Amino acid sequence: MLEWRLPMKPYKLTVSHAPFWHDGDSLFKTNLNIMMAALPAVIFGLFQFRAPALGVLALSLSSAMAWELIVTLASGKKASIGDLDSAVIGLFLGMMLPATAPWWMVIIGTFLAVVLGKMIYGGIGANPFNPVLLGIAILTLSWATHLDFDAAYINYDFNFTALAPLAAVKAKGALAVSDLFSLNDLVMGKQVGAIGTTFGLGLIIGGVYLILRGFVRWEIPVSFIIGIIFTSLCFNLANPDKYAGPMIHLFSGYTLFGAFFLAPENSSSPVNKIPMLIFGFCAAGMIILMRNIGAYDDGTVLGILLLNVVNPLIDAIRPKALGKEVRNA
16 A cells, blocks of 8 residues: 655744734833823813923823833843833823922832832733822822822912812811812812812813723723712712712712723723623722721722732632533533
């Protein structure tokens, strides 16, 4: 019997790890769009808080990129600041600070966010906590007086009530401050707060842009907002004189910035749909609990960080498959 064999061709099988499909996006493109989405709130903050705000944002953004460059060069790795990830961290941290923040506080904050919050874990994609929130949390615990927005803007002359809404509610109760903050003023940024988090309309525009462009999934922002409204409404119905209604919670403090820009951070949030919904809703619930019965005026930072801690457990939740097991099929 004759046996025919085809000649072997020098084909090579290349095996690589996931992902195996690329949609054309890059870290640079994603981070650039995130920064563009934040522009309406940033520009408004610059007009409202003027030159000092520009100084804080510029120092925060540049120092964050400098810290990443220093760490990568010191570790013998290729510089990665071109992906703009550290620029986003610096921009976001600056947006969460008052315009009167001292220069040393800005530099320490970016060090905490970039080095301790990101680079120490191996760089982008490996951080279990949102780097910006980690930096702000440590700054708040260490130098709380510098993040007191009422004290920070004492020398400013505003044409609206120069009080931080959440701090006023915490100190006086909802009934006492009900006439001080109208919904229109809150939405249009007529309130005291951080540089880039007071303009509610601008944050919504930026958040919707990110969702429509596919840079942020809708599940976390939507469930986050629903959680804020539901939990604050429960407290308000129980004691309307003491606890504020949903709108003041939604449009003041870091709430909207947290919903669209902080909570959906890729490395520290779930990747599956149902865990995303649970993550956003539970983070919002923790925030309202901290505001109403906790020690802090605004629990956004610690609320999201707590959910970052349990994120791996939440992301392991899977819906039960339909059907039933068939043996010996």
